[in-house]
Amino acid sequence: MNFDKLISGFFIIFAMTLNFGFFYGDIATLEQHSKYELFAAIVINIIATTLKIGDKTQIGSVLLATSLVADIQLIAAATIWTIAYYTNALDVHSTAVIISLSGGALMANVTSVILYIGETLKSKR
Secondary structure, three states: OOHHHHHHHHHHHHHHHHHHHHHOOOOOOHHHOOHHHHHHHHHHHHHHHHHHOOOOOHHHHHHHHHHHHHHHHHHHHHHHHHHHHHOOOOOHHHHHHHHHHHHHHHHHHHHHHHHHHHHHHHOOO
16 A cells, blocks of 8 residues: 555545535525635645645646645635625625635545546556
8 A cells, every 4th residue: 555645645535525515505605614614625725735746747737736726716715705704795795706716626626536536546556
């Protein structure tokens, strides 16, 4: 068993599941989405991104790109949430933007997991 692949795969899949946990719920109701889960999704996504940096293959570059996209979208969602909260502008529109950004990050994470599974199936023992 390759321990590096185990750790990398764990964080890639964990990032996706945390992101899904935050994304799941009504897009217009912020109470259904936990700020702590968003924070955890950001932290785990950044760890997953860091683990992908050393891979010098073509698939490694694409995996890194998907991870960077997810990082940027989740950080943007947290930034919008923070600004809207402190300016008392947290309404249905800003809630929809926050959840939509996390949905985009979720799609990047799903792409990353699919590529990771494909790479794993393609690799020879």
